Amino acid sequence: MASPKYLAVFIALVAVFNISNAQGLKLGFYRKTCPSVEAIVKTTTARVISQAPTLAAPLLRLHFHDCFVRGCDGSVLINSTRNNQAEKDAIPNQSxxxxxxxDRVKSAVEKKCPGVVSCADILALTARDAVSLIKGPIWKVPLGRRDGRVSIITEALINLPPPFANITQLKASFASKNLTTKDLAVLSGSHTIGTSHCSSFSSRLYNFTGRNDTDPTLDPNYIIRLKSKCKPADLTTLAEMDPGSFKTFDEDYYTLVAKRRGLFQSDAALLDDPETKAYVKLQATSHGSTFFKDFSKSMEKMGKIGVLTGNAGEIRKRCAFVN
Incomplete structure (x- = not known):
C-alpha cells in the first residue's frame, strides 16, 4: 500500500491535472459554432422534465458518475462491446x-449543429437544467469538454464512492478529484431528490456486521419504517432518499441526516467529521440557508474534473458509441 506521503503527492498531482485541463473550458464556447446549443438543451430537457420530473435526480447522478471516473468526458454513456466491458455495466452504474x-438532447443538437457539441457538454448542461427546472439551484457550465474514447468497467468500481463508504474513504475520494471536505458535505445534499433501491442500504437494516444486526448509527424508529418497506434480499423496491420531499430540491436532507435518518452509511458518515458535521447542523437549523449557493459552487468545480479539451478526445456522433 502506498505511504501517506506518496498518496498526498499523487492527490496533489491529480489536482494540478484537473485544474490545468479545466482552463480549456469557457462560457460561450460554442458562440460561433453552435450559438443556440444551450437553448436547445434547455428546451428539450424541459419537455422531458415536464412529463417526468423525477428524472432530474437520475440525470444529476449520471453527471456525477461520469465526472468521478476519467473526469467529465461522457465515458459513462459508452456501451460495452464484445471486447470491452464499459463503465455503465459496473454494479454502481447498473441502476x-x-x-x-x-440521446434525445444530443439528437436535437445534432440536427442544428452536426458534429460540434460533445456528449460530455450535453450531459453537464442537461443535469444543470434538469435540477433548475424542478426549482433547484442553477450554476454556470463553462463548455468545451471533449468526449473520451475509453470506458472501463473496473475504473467505475475503483473511483465511485460506494453508499457504504466511511468518512475517511469519502474524503480521500473527493480529495483525489480536487474537491474539498466542504464539497463532500455540499454535494451529498443532492440526495435531497431521488430514490434508491433497498439493496443499497438493506445491510443497515438486517445484517450490519454479519450477525443479523442493525446499524447503531441509524435511528431505531426509522429502521422500523424502512423494514416495513424493504424486506431482506429485496432488489426491486425503491425508497425515497428524502421522504416527503424527494421531488423537491431543498435542505431537508440535512435535517434527516442530523436526526440519524440518512439512508446510506455514506450519509451517516457526515456526522463523523467535525467539518461535515458542522455543515449538516448549519443547514438543518438555519433559516437563511446557504445550500443553493454552496451547491452551485461545488457543481461548477465538479464539472471541471479531468476534462478533455483542445484536440484531446473526440466529438461523438452518438453518445453510446465511440466514433
Missing part, C-alpha cells in the same frame, strides 16, 4: 437512468 434523455 443509472437518463441515457435516453441524453
Amino acid at each position: 443509472l437512468r437518463g441515457y435516453g434523455v441524453i
Whole structure:
C-alpha cells in the first residue's frame, strides 16, 4: 500500500491535472459554432422534465458518475462491446437512468449543429437544467469538454464512492478529484431528490456486521419504517432518499441526516467529521440557508474534473458509441 506521503503527492498531482485541463473550458464556447446549443438543451430537457420530473435526480447522478471516473468526458454513456466491458455495466452504474434523455438532447443538437457539441457538454448542461427546472439551484457550465474514447468497467468500481463508504474513504475520494471536505458535505445534499433501491442500504437494516444486526448509527424508529418497506434480499423496491420531499430540491436532507435518518452509511458518515458535521447542523437549523449557493459552487468545480479539451478526445456522433 502506498505511504501517506506518496498518496498526498499523487492527490496533489491529480489536482494540478484537473485544474490545468479545466482552463480549456469557457462560457460561450460554442458562440460561433453552435450559438443556440444551450437553448436547445434547455428546451428539450424541459419537455422531458415536464412529463417526468423525477428524472432530474437520475440525470444529476449520471453527471456525477461520469465526472468521478476519467473526469467529465461522457465515458459513462459508452456501451460495452464484445471486447470491452464499459463503465455503465459496473454494479454502481447498473441502476443509472437518463441515457435516453441524453440521446434525445444530443439528437436535437445534432440536427442544428452536426458534429460540434460533445456528449460530455450535453450531459453537464442537461443535469444543470434538469435540477433548475424542478426549482433547484442553477450554476454556470463553462463548455468545451471533449468526449473520451475509453470506458472501463473496473475504473467505475475503483473511483465511485460506494453508499457504504466511511468518512475517511469519502474524503480521500473527493480529495483525489480536487474537491474539498466542504464539497463532500455540499454535494451529498443532492440526495435531497431521488430514490434508491433497498439493496443499497438493506445491510443497515438486517445484517450490519454479519450477525443479523442493525446499524447503531441509524435511528431505531426509522429502521422500523424502512423494514416495513424493504424486506431482506429485496432488489426491486425503491425508497425515497428524502421522504416527503424527494421531488423537491431543498435542505431537508440535512435535517434527516442530523436526526440519524440518512439512508446510506455514506450519509451517516457526515456526522463523523467535525467539518461535515458542522455543515449538516448549519443547514438543518438555519433559516437563511446557504445550500443553493454552496451547491452551485461545488457543481461548477465538479464539472471541471479531468476534462478533455483542445484536440484531446473526440466529438461523438452518438453518445453510446465511440466514433
